[in-house]
Structures are given as structure tokens and as C-alpha cells.
Amino acid sequence: MIIVQAIDALREELKSWRRAGETIAFVPTMGNLHAGHIALVKRAQALGSKVVVSIFVNPTQFDRQEDLAAYPRTLTEDCAKLQAAGADLIFTPTPALMYPSGGLATKVEVPGVSEWLEGASRSGHFTGVSTVVCKLFHMVQPDVAVFGEKDFQQLMLIRQMVRDLDMDIHIEGLPTVRESDGLAMSSRNGYLTTVERKLAPSFHLILREVVDALHKGRQDYASLQIEAAKSLESRGFRPDYVEIRRAVDLLPAQVEDTDVVVLGSAWLGKARLIDNIPLTLKKVTETS
Template identity: 40%
Template structure:
């Protein structure tokens, strides 16, 4: 696996590969890799000639600076994991390579997707996401890019950015990768205490029950049921649960024929914020 830390050297190398008509797949990460990340690498490897991964903890997408400071860094372990998956290229830039003197995000218009759910609770988060993903797309110019559906809102926002900025890349959403007990894999899971980790699968279990309830109940009843379940949980604190249209991501108040819905959740285990979502069928 080749490792590049500067845009110039990476661009030069990729230019040579693309001159040979090789297809390039891209998997952006913030490191602290787990099996979910590696599943994206595998998918890219299966569908492209060359796979590029990036590891970059993007400062402009953290609304909580304490979360940025505490974000797990496991570079040596991450490199070995990528090598084991036969990833072809790792882009490992410092902050100074991705941002000029001012470490700030561009402003984006995602047609309102950015104001729903996570956008209501994490000011400026999606401007930071858009800034760094667009920069990576401009540098790497991949044919395909792969994102996990755990961050479903982020996936939809990246697709919207590609559409609005006419970026030539196919963005693919990949299924949520879970632990055996159902907890959605996340780099933040490593920060959970033993008790928090034991309790965390409650999030997905509650989503599964909510999905069943959704088939025969009103949206309002489902939301109230989830909120009540969390009120009885001594370890996890619900930030929000919402049922949203998968296209607009707007919170739905009633079911409409022809629309597809998803349940989205965010909860705190102490200071650690966990998110998940589930497809809903009427």
C-alpha cells in the first residue's frame, strides 16, 4: 500500500493510473478503523481497479471541540488493517495540507437537507463535511465513492452536493455494519465504559421494535413509544428520535402513500453521542 501525505504527489500518481484507464474507488474515513470501514474497502476493491482510502480527522465538522480532542487516533493500527485488506493507496494528509491558514468550512446549500435532524443539533457540521468531501473529490477524482448508511443524512447530503456541483463521481451507500449484539459500529464505541457498552445495543433493539410498531401505528404513537422507552433507561439519554422522508429528510407527521420513511435516532451514553437509523415499511 502506498501512503501519500501531500495532494501533489497523490494527484501525480493517480494521473498515471487513470492514463491506463484504471477505475478508482474512494473510501473517506477519520481513522480509528473498524469492520464497518473495512467492509467499504472490500466493496471498493470488488468494483474498482484501484482503491484509495483517506484518514483525516476533519476539524471543521466538529461542533463540539471536546469531541475533536477526544477523537480516537490509532494510525499505526489503521495502516495495518488497510494493508491486510490490500487497500492500494492511503491518503494521510495533515490539517495544513487540506486547509490554508484559516481552518474554516465553506458554506453549502444542500436544499434544506442540512437543517434536519443532525443539522438541528450540530451547528455547521454539514458545511464541514461538504468542505472536506468536496476537497477529496477534487483531489482524487474517484469514479466511485463509498459511505456507510449509519450516517444516512451525511450520505444524502454528499449525493446532493455531487448533484448540485456537477461532480463526476458515483456515490454509493453501504449497509450499516453491526456488532453481533446489534450496536452500529462506530469509532466512538471504543470510548464507552463497560456498563455503557453493555447497554448500547438497546438503541438498535428499540429501533427494531419501533419498525414493527410503525407497520400498524401512527407516527406520533411510534415516537412517543420510543421516548418512553428511553425515559426508563438509566444509562442512555435520548437526544432525538424522528421519522423522516428518506428523500427530503423532513420529519413526517403522518404516513403518505408512495413515500419511503426511515427512523433516525441519537442518544448519549455519558458524553459519548451515538447515532443509528432503520428502514421503515408501511
């Protein structure tokens, strides 16, 4: 396994692979890796003959400086996990390398999908995401990139950016990897206390209750969202949102929509949890 920090060194290695006819699969991460990240690497191995993983805690996508400062940096442990998983190259740029002017200069913004849900709750977050992913894509020039569906809105934003900018990259989404109790794996789960960790799976269960109600034919979406938020509050969470949206574009779902996704975000102590459950509803047909 190769570890590089400099962009020139990265490009030289990638050029030699391309000359040899290798296909490159890319997994961008912010480190502090868990089994969900390793699942992305394994999927990348099935899609390309060489796998590149980036580890970069991107400062421009944090809306709070205290969150950026607290985010765990575990580079040595991460590299060991990636070597065991069979990654071929790890790219570990520094903020000074990624942002030589000291911050965002040229920005990549994806209108529409970046403006609600996570975009509304975290000012500037998606501009930081789309800009850094665009930069990484330009540096790595992968044939395919793999992202987790836990960050459903982020995955949709990246797909739109790739389409809008005519990037020749296939974007692969991998279903959310969960703990045995249903909690979506996340680097931020480490912020949970022992008591909060026991409570945290309730978040997914409440979203699952919304899904079950939809499958049973409930169409009062606004009421379902309010009920779910109240359920979260009653169990000690501070909900940001629970929403039923169209899976194709994340606009509010209507009763005629069949492919929808239930998304939620809630605080539990110092941890901000996000999760989602996509589902397909039976088409409503009129009877005479």
C-alpha cells in the same frame, strides 16, 4: 500499498493510474478503523480497480473542541488494517494541508437536508462535512465513492451535493455494519464504559420497536416518537431525537409515505450514538 500525505504526490500517482485505464474507488474516513470501514473498502474493491482511502480527522465538522481533542488517532494501526484489506493508496493529509488559511475559508453548504436532525443538534457539522468531502473529491477525482448508511443523513447530503455540483462521481451506500448484539459499529463506541457497552444495544432495539409498530399499522407517528424517546430515557440514555422521516428527502413522514426511515440519536455516557432503520410500508388503500 502506497501512503502519501502531499496533494501533489497523490495527484501524480492517480494520473499514472488513469493513464493505465484504472478506475478509482474512494473511501473517506477519519481513521480509528473498525470492521465497518473495512467493509466499505471491500465494496470499493468490487466497484473500482484501484482503491484510495483517506484518513483525516476533520476539525471543521466537530461542534465541540473537547470531542475533537478526544477523537482517537490510530494511524499506524489503521494503515496495517488497510494493507491487510488490500487498499492501494492511503491519503493522510494534515489540517494545515487541508486548511492552509487555518480554518474554513470557502465553504460548501447543502441547504435543506443539512438543517435538521444532526444539523440541528450539531451546529456547523454538515458545513464541515460537505466542504471537506468536496475538497477530497476534487483532489482524488474518483469514479465512485463509498459511504456507510449508518450516517444516513450524511449520505443523503453528499448525494445532493454531487447532484447539485454536477460531479461525475457515483455515490455508493453500504448498509450499516453491526456488532453481534445489534449495536451499529462506530469509532465512538470506544467511549463506552463496560457497563454502558452492555446497555448500548438497547438503542437499536428501541428503534426496532418503532419499526415493528409501523409494520403493524400504527400511524400515530408523533406518539411513537415520544414513546421511543421515553423508553431510551428509562434505560439511561439521553435522547437527542427519534424521528420517522421520508427516506427520499428526510422530511417528516406522512401516513401516505411508503419508503421511510426511523432515525435516532442518543447520548450514553460520553458517547453520542446514532442509528437508523429504513423500511418500506405497505401502501394504504381505500376500501369501499
